[in-house]
Amino acid sequence: xxxxxxxxxxxxxxxxxxxxxxxxxxxxxxxxxxxxxxxxxxxxxxxxxxxxxxxxxxxxxxxxxxxxxxxxxxxxxxxxxxxxxxxxxxxxxxxxxxxxxxxxxxxxxxxxxxxxxxxxxxxxxxxxxxxxxxxxxxxxxxxxxxxxxxxxxxxxxxxxxxxxxxxxxxxxxxxxxxxxxxxxxxxxxxxxxxxxxxxxxxxxxxxxxxxxxxxxxxxxxxxxxxxxxxxxxxxxxxxxxxxxxxxxxxxxxxxxxxxxxxxxxxxxxxxxxxxxxxxxxxxxxxxxxxxxxxxxxxxxxxxxxxxxxxxxxxxxxxxxxxxxxxxxxxxxxxxxxxxxxxxxxxxxxxxxxxxxxxxxxxxxxxxxxxxxxxxxxxxxxxxxxxxxxxxxxxxxxxxxxxxxxxxxx
Amino acid sequence: xxxxxxxxxxxxxxxxxxxxxxxxxxxxxxxxxxxxxxxxxxxxxxxxxxxxxxxxxxxxxxxxxxxxxxxxxxxxxxxxxxxxxxxxxxxxxxxxxxxxxxxxxxxxxxxxxxxxxxxxxxxxxxxxxxxxxxxxxxxxxxxxxxxxxxxxxxxxxxxxxxxxxxxxxxxxxxxxxxxxxxxxxxxxxxxxxxxxxxxxxxxxxxxxxxxxxxxxxxxxxxxxxxxxxxxxxxxxxxxxxxxxxxxxxxxxxxx
Numbered sequence: 001x002x003x004x005x006x007x008x009x010x011x012x013x014x015x016x017x018x019x020x021x022x023x024x025x026x027x028x029x030x031x032x033x034x035x036x037x038x039x040x041x042x043x044x045x046x047x048x049x050x051x052x053x054x055x056x057x058x059x060x061x062x063x064x065x066x067x068x069x070x071x072x073x074x075x076x077x078x079x080x081x082x083x084x085x086x087x088x089x090x091x092x093x094x095x096x097x098x099x100x101x102x103x104x105x106x107x108x109x110x111x112x113x114x115x116x117x118x119x120x121x122x123x124x125x126x127x128x129x130x131x132x133x134x135x136x137x138x139x140x141x142x143x144x145x146x147x148x149x150x151x152x153x154x155x156x157x158x159x160x161x162x163x164x165x166x167x168x169x170x171x172x173x174x175x176x177x178x179x180x181x182x183x184x185x186x187x188x189x190x191x192x193x194x195x196x197x198x199x200x201x202x203x204x205x206x207x208x209x210x211x212x213x214x215x216x217x218x219x220x221x222x223x224x225x226x227x228x229x230x231x232x233x234x235x236x237x238x239x240x241x242x243x244x245x246x247x248x249x250x251x252x253x254x255x256x257x258x259x260x261x262x263x264x265x266x267x268x269x270x271x272x273x274x275x276x277x278x279x280x281x282x283x284x285x286x287x288x289x290x291x292x293x294x295x296x297x298x299x300x301x302x303x304x305x306x307x308x309x310x311x312x313x314x315x316x317x318x319x320x321x322x323x324x325x326x327x328x329x330x331x332x333x334x335x336x337x338x339x340x341x342x343x344x345x346x347x348x349x350x351x352x353x354x355x356x357x358x359x360x361x362x363x364x365x366x367x368x369x370x371x372x373x374x375x376x377x378x379x380x381x382x383x384x385x386x387x388x389x390x391x392x393x394x395x396x397x398x399x400x401x402x403x404x405x406x407x408x409x
Numbered sequence: 410x411x412x413x414x415x416x417x418x419x420x421x422x423x424x425x426x427x428x429x430x431x432x433x434x435x436x437x438x439x440x441x442x443x444x445x446x447x448x449x450x451x452x453x454x455x456x457x458x459x460x461x462x463x464x465x466x467x468x469x470x471x472x473x474x475x476x477x478x479x480x481x482x483x484x485x486x487x488x489x490x491x492x493x494x495x496x497x498x499x500x501x502x503x504x505x506x507x508x509x510x511x512x513x514x515x516x517x518x519x520x521x522x523x524x525x526x527x528x529x530x531x532x533x534x535x536x537x538x539x540x541x542x543x544x545x546x547x548x549x550x551x552x553x554x555x556x557x558x559x560x561x562x563x564x565x566x567x568x569x570x571x572x573x574x575x576x577x578x579x580x581x582x583x584x585x586x587x588x589x590x591x592x593x594x595x596x597x598x599x600x601x602x603x604x605x606x607x608x609x610x611x612x613x614x615x616x617x618x619x620x621x622x623x624x625x626x627x628x629x630x631x632x633x634x635x636x637x638x639x640x641x642x643x644x645x646x647x648x649x650x651x652x653x654x655x656x657x658x659x660x661x662x663x664x
Contacts, residue, residue: 292449294615315450317615367582369591372598374611375453377461378575 024050030063030071031055045069045092056081065091068122072096077103079126082110088117095124099155106131106161107145110138118143129159129178137167147177153201153224158183162190170195180206181223188212196221203228204245215240226251226271233259237266244270251276252293258283268293274316277303286310295321299397304328308399312406313337313356317374320356320397321365327396331356335403340387349401357393359386410494413485417478417502424474427506430466434514437462442522449614452519452527456610459515459535460603461571464542468563471503471546476556483664496551496659500652504543511539527613534606537644541602542567544651551655551662574601595630602647605640 022040024033026048033043034057041060047067054077057063061084073079073096080094087110094107106128110116116138123129129145132138145159159175160182162168168190174197175181181197184190184207196219197204204220205227207213214236220227226245229235235258242252252271255261261283268274274293277283283306290296296316299306301324312335313319319336333349334356341350359382363370373379386392421427437458445451475482478499485495515535519528546563553559578598582590598604612631630636 315447363579367579367586369594370579370582372594372604372608373575373579374615375457376571376575376604376607377457378572378579380457381572 026069034059034061054078054081057084057087059084060086062088063090063092064088065093065121068093070095073098073107078105078107078109080108082108082113082116085113086115087113088119089121090117090119091121093122093124095126097126097128099127104128104131104157104161106157109133110135114138117141122146123159127155128157128161129175131158131161131163132165132168133163135162135165135168138165139169139171140173141169141171143173145173145175145178149177149199151177153179156201158206159197159200162187165190169193174198175200177201180204181220183207184210184213186210190214191216193217195219198222200224205229207232211235214238219243220245220252222246223250225249226254226273228254228256229258230254230256231258233261235261237261237263239265241267241269242271242274243267246270246272248272254278255280255283262286263288267291268296273298276300277306279303281305283307284309288312290314290316290319292316294318298322299327299329300324301326306330307332309333310403311335318358318361318364321361322357322394322397323365325394325396327394329397331397331399333401333403334399335406336399339402339404341402341404343404348404350404354399354402355386355390355393355395355397356399357397358383359392362393410490410498413490413495413498414502417499418506421474421502421506424506426470426473427510430470430507431510431514434462434511435518438515438518442518448523449527452523452531453614455515455519456531456607456614459531460538460607460610463511463535463538464571464603465564465567467507467539467542468546468549468567469560470507471543472550472559472563473556474503475499475547475550476559486664492660493656496547496656497652500543500547500655503547504540507539507543508536511535527610530610530613533641534609534644537641537648538602538606541644541647541651544648544655548651548655548658551659570601570603575604599640599643602644605643609637609640 020040021042021044022033022037024030024043024045026046029052030045030050031052042062042064044064044066047069049070049072051072051074070093071079075096075098077098079097089108097105097107107123107126108118109131112134114136116135118130118140120142123143123145125148130140130143140160147156156179158180159178160170160173162184164186166188168187170192172194176199178200179202181200181204182192182195187210190213192215194217198221201224203225204223208230210232212234217239219241221243223245227242245252250272252268252274254276256278258280259282263283264286266288268288269291272294274290274296276298278300279302281304285306285308287310289312292315295318296313297320299320299322301322306329308331310333314337319338336354336356339350339354341352343350360379438455441451441455482495486492516532519532545566549559549562553562582594608631
């Protein structure tokens with residue numbers, strides 16, 4: 001909050017004072033306006049088509065588009081490059097970056113600056129969409145970054161790309177048809193909130209080495225490989241939706257080497273794998289809903305001290321599987337729709353523990369193609385026998401106090 | 410032939426067992442949909458019942474009915490009617506009676522509660538299984554002289570296809586786990602009509618999980634229209650072959 005206030009005040013300082021406003025009308029040049037009218041702190045751009053190569057902003061300025069002026073890079077290099085701090089870009093349609101294997105061409109690129117606002121723009125058919133590199137304190141919000149659905153994966157880049165940034169707020173953006181929807185590397189103390197990332201060919205959200213970030217109320221839907229996050233500590237992910245991420249290596253959420261993550265109140269629905277937890281320590285997975293996933297949770301045995309509490313598991317093919325006998329994690333008070341126990345003392349928790357990993361889960365873990373036998377009578381008999389006399393499934397993977405019914409409806 | 414078929418059907422319409430079977434299926438299906446709020450889950454449970462129950466009852470009913478009709482069959486055989494048409498007529502009558510029972514008992518509730526791709530697949534595979542096991546039952550009944558022995562063979566066939574076959578597959582997967590056996594598994598499973606029907610249904614339900622690992626082979630084959638046609642052809646072959654064997658055996662049989 002304090003961070004936001006500081007950021008807001010710094011921006012207002014940049015904007016007010018003696019407001020000098022100049023205007024660029026259709027047929028005019030934004031580059032020229034920026035270069036000749038050094039006393040202007042606000043440049044208002046009317047509707048029109050502005051095709052003037054790369055526009056470089058080298059002084060603090062507010063660039064306001066009115067009536068969706070189109071800034072077209074015409075497929076040559078970058079479109080807007082920000083090289084000064086305290087810059088705001090708002091209300092533009094930006095398109096036409098060059099596709100390159102050498103340069104990271106972006107529609108809006110900011111390099112080594114601070115206090116930037118990029119809001120309410122439409123970035124269309126671009127290679128990289130919004131690209132921040134070594135930026136401190138920025139708002140990227142309410143933008144629509146939409147790629148071309150027919151572009152092959154090799155010629156796509158990330159929608160919102162942040163590299164080595166701090167204190168960034170990425171809010172209410174929509175990213176579609178890019179390679180990674182939202183990509184963060186070495187981005188710390190930032191907030192990703194209310195974004196929608198869908199139909200991207202690789203990951204909806206992809207971050208590495210991005211500590212102390214918070215992800216809330218985002219929707220990640222139908223991305224090539226879902227969401228993958230790696231090598232990071234102190235991440236909070238709450239109230240997000242991870243939906244319809246399907247494929248041989250697609251995950252609602254892939255956690256790799258993530259320490260001290262808090263994952264609460266999320267919805268995982270219709271994914272091949274809801275969460276894959278690989279080498280994570282002290283993850284708090286609480287009050288999430290897992291519905292109609294192939295594997296709701298795959299907890300690999302190299303994870304330590306993870307806690308699963310108050311989650312709901314419904315209509316998943318497998319609720320939970322692991323790949324070893326040693327499970328050093330805690331399961332308590334979850335709701336499992338497969339639980340068949342009783343509650344004689346009426347405390348709301350079942351009196352006998354629930355083992356969420358079925359024998360068939362164990363079998364497919366060793367022979368993946370045994371999936372062919374899914375739901376056959378033989379497999380059902382195996383699972384039933386195991387339920388009566390648990391011997392094969394890992395004893396440590398056990399919910400000692402499963403919920404009898406779903407809490408709060 | 411059509412006349413024989415007609416009279417057998419009229420007889421079957423008064424058959425208490427056939428009626429009981431219809432009511433049983435209807436009770437199971439409606440009960441499932443009423444108890445289970447989630448229609449997909451109800452369909453899953455229902456499909457398990459259908460996959461296990463319809464083959465068993467179709468087999469046993471066909472075998473017993475063929476024996477009960479023995480005198481009538483002998484009577485028909487002395488009439489100027491080809492032996493081929495007698496067996497075919499009886500098979501047609503029994504299978505259409507069981508199909509009607511299945512469609513009334515399972516089809517109506519499914520259409521009422523859960524119409525859609527999964528329901529349709531369930532109905533098609535259930536119907537296919539009914540005819541397949543009618544044909545197998547007819548074949549067993551015609552080749553065996555002793556009724557108890559025939560029912561026994563029927564039961565063994567059922568247990569083999571529903572349980573033993575899958576266990577063998579599983580054993581195969583583990584025994585040859587270090588060899589590239591994977592491409593063999595799906596075709597082998599598809600050889601068994603019960604497994605084939607189950608896979609057709611499960612592909613619609615467990616899609617998310619199936620797409621995971623085995624997905625490639627599995628989905629490519631069964632998901633395509635070509636795969637669907639091949640599967641249905643396989644089920645038809647499973648009906649036609651035993652039926653043909655039954656006809657051939659009956660033609661040579663000393664009544």
